[in-house]
Structure formats: structure tokens, C-alpha cells
Amino acid sequence: MRLAEAEHQHEPAVTKDGRHIDVVCNIAKPKDAPSILENGGEGAGLLRTEFLFEASSEEPSIDQQIDALKSIAKELGDRQLVVRTADIGGDKPVSWMDMPHEDNPFLGVRGVRLSFKHPAMFERQLEAIYRTAIWQVEQFGKSGIHIMFPMIAKMSEWTKAREMAEKIRVSLNAPVLPLGIMVEVPSAALVADTLAKQVDFFSIGSNDLTQYTLAMDRLNPELCCEADSYHPGLLRLISMTVKAATANGKWVGVCGNMAADPNIACLLVGMGVQELSVSPANVPAVKNIIRSVSYRKLQEKAEKALQMCSSEKVMAMYKNHDDLI
Ligand code: PEP
Ligand code: MG
Numbered sequence: 001m002r003l004a005e006a007e008h009q010h011e012p013a014v015t016k017d018g019r020h021i022d023v024v025c026n027i028a029k030p031k032d033a034p035s036i037l038e039n040g041g042e043g044a045g046l047l048r049t050e051f052l053f054e055a056s057s058e059e060p061s062i063d064q065q066i067d068a069l070k071s072i073a074k075e076l077g078d079r080q081l082v083v084r085t086a087d088i089g090g091d092k093p094v095s096w097m098d099m100p101h102e103d104n105p106f107l108g109v110r111g112v113r114l115s116f117k118h119p120a121m122f123e124r125q126l127e128a129i130y131r132t133a134i135w136q137v138e139q140f141g142k143s144g145i146h147i148m149f150p151m152i153a154k155m156s157e158w159t160k161a162r163e164m165a166e167k168i169r170v171s172l173n174a175p176v177l178p179l180g181i182m183v184e185v186p187s188a189a190l191v192a193d194t195l196a197k198q199v200d201f202f203s204i205g206s207n208d209l210t211q212y213t214l215a216m217d218r219l220n221p222e223l224c225c226e227a228d229s230y231h232p233g234l235l236r237l238i239s240m241t242v243k244a245a246t247a248n249g250k251w252v253g254v255c256g257n258m259a260a261d262p263n264i265a266c267l268l269v270g271m272g273v274q275e276l277s278v279s280p281a282n283v284p285a286v287k288n289i290i291r292s293v294s295y296r297k298l299q300e301k302a303e304k305a306l307q308m309c310s311s312e313k314v315m316a317m318y319k320n321h322d323d324l325i
Contacts, residue, residue, distance in 0.1 A: 009040030043080030045277025111151025206256025270302030
């Protein structure tokens with residue numbers, strides 16, 4: 001980390017003309033939580049819960065899940081903690097679940113689809129989340145937990161997930177928590193205008209949104225260099241999502257890896273993204289670039305970038321930032 005970045009890492013990320021961007025972190029384990037605040041992160045924008053108990057030989061009990069969530073919440077207090085329900089399947093099998101063979105696991109029973117196939121397991125996870133929120137309210141006066149559902153591809157999946165969460169919440173008399181979705185399947189971005197009326201927030205999962213938009217397996221070493229974040233098709237889906245959220249007064253973040261690249265962070269902020277969730281080590285550099293540029297100029301540049309016909313042309317536009325100051 002450069003000295004200038006380290007010096008200012010605890011200051012907010014505000015552009016020269018006053019636009020505040022929340023810079024938060026992606027984490028997977030309680031042991032990652034201290035590094036959020038140490039690096040200047042303002043909360044957790046993505047807790048990948050499928051990794052909490054990856055080495056366990058059996059499904060974690062509700063109490064074990066609560067203990068893990070509490071130890072993260074102890075670090076964060078009432079700051080934002082976006083708990084993504086288990087995104088098991090695809091590239092993320094867990095040792096405690098028998099996963100039938102699938103020919104195309106990335107197109108298979110993954111994320112919320114798998115949760116619906118195992119409703120009791122899903123309900124146990126929701127119960128652990130809501131019981132942690134009750135404890136947080138007792139401890140800190142309010143809960144910063146947000147619940148986020150992965151791999152939502154259509155409205156009925158969102159509706160079902162929301163109804164299941166609400167049933168558990170009511171049964172526990174737990175506080176109302178913001179409920180949102182990952183936008184990581186192109187169909188969700190394409191109907192973002194209708195989803196945005198119902199959800200509390202969107203978080204764009206650009207790792208999966210890139211692979212599904214370009215039809216390029218994110219793990220295939222032959223393709224990973226080509227699966228680029230500057231592709232105009234990907235950018236247009238992101239822009240549609242942001243516009244839909246903004247028109248409906250909802251916030252939208254990006255929690256895929258592209259948010260951690262300072263050049264792409266400029267592009268995302270210019271498109272109207274309000275939150276960037278990155279690994280803790282990337283927080284200082286992302287905050288630094290945001291503080292050095294003007295939001296108005298970012299917006300103008302993003303508008304031009306969205307008209308480009310190739311990734312190369314967009315990438316070239318963001319190579320230097322002299323025109324953004
Ligand atoms: C994503 O798809 O961008 C994302 C953040 O989720 P994951 O990488 O865990 O699939
Ligand atoms: Mg994903």
C-alpha cells in the first residue's frame with residue numbers, strides 16, 4: 001500500500017464535488033472481520049456464508065451459525081453487514097452436503113435454487129440471521145444486518161425468498177431487515193426495473209454477471225483473460241440495473257472483483273453505483289481514487305463509455321485520470 005493511501009484510509013471516500021461512496025468489504029470468515037475496520041472499510045458489503053463452515057462434515061447448527069455471525073457483528077457493531085444466504089453449488093460445493101453430479105454446475109442447482117430444494121436448511125439459516133439481528137438490537141440499539149439472496153434470475157424466486165424470510169422474521173418477532181438481491185444473472189439485470197420496485201437494494205455480482213453475459217466460464221484458464229470487465233454488453237447491463245435502482249430510490253452496489261480495480265471503480269461510480277465492496281486490502285486504493293476525482297466528470301465519461309463498441313476502447317478511456325480531476 002502506498003504511503004498516501006495508508007495515511008487517509010480511515011477518511012470517507014468523497015469525490016472532489018461531494019459524492020460519498022460507501023467502500024465496504026467482502027469477507028468469508030469471522031477471522032476476516034477485524035481487517036475491515038483496520039483497512040478503513042465502512043462495513044461488510046458481502047459475507048459469503050457458504051464458506052463459514054466449508055470444512056465441517058455436517059450442516060452447521062443454528063447456534064453455530066449465530067456464533068459465527070455474532071463474532072463478525074461484534075467487530076462491526078451496528079455498521080452494515082450484508083449477509084448473503086448460502087451460494088452453494090457451481091464452483092462452491094460444501095463438504096457437509098451431498099451434491100449430485102451436474103454436467104453444467106454453473107447453470108445448475110446453485111445459490112437460491114439450491115436453498116429452495118432444501119427449505120428446512122434455508123429456514124435454519126434465516127433463523128440464525130434473524131436471531132443475530134435480535135441480539136444486535138439488544139447490544140447496539142439497532143442491527144446493521146441486510147439479507148441478500150444469490151443467483152436470483154426471476155421475480156418468482158425473489159418473491160419466494162422474501163416470503164420465506166418474512167415468515168421466519170414474524171415467527172421470531174425479529175426486526176425488519178433490508179432484503180436485497182445479487183444481480184449476477186443477466187435476466188435479473190434485464191428485469192431490474194420491476195425487481196427494483198420490490199427489493200430494498202441491489203448488489204451487482206460482476207464475477208458471475210460477466211461469466212453469464214459473455215458465456216465464459218469464470219474458472220476456465222483459457223478464457224479468464226478474455227472475460228473482461230470493460231465489455232460494453234456487461235456495462236450496459238450494469239447501467240440498466242443502476243438506473244432501475246435509482247429511479248426507485250434503492251441503493252445499488254457492486255461486490256464482484258471488478259470493483260477493486262481503481263480504473264473500473266471510476267467507471268462504476270460514474271454510472272451511479274453508490275457502494276463498492278472489495279477485499280479489505282483493496283479499500284485504501286479504492287478510497288484514494290474516489291477522493292481524487294470529480295463525480296460530475298465521472299458521470300460525463302461513463303456516459304461516453306457506454307456508447308463505445310469495444311472493451312479496448314473503454315479500457316483506453318480509463319487508463320489515466322487527468323481529465324477526471
Ligand atoms: C460475484 O458473482 O460477483 C460475486 C460477488 O459472488 P461470488 O464471487 O461469490 O460468486
Ligand atoms: Mg456470484
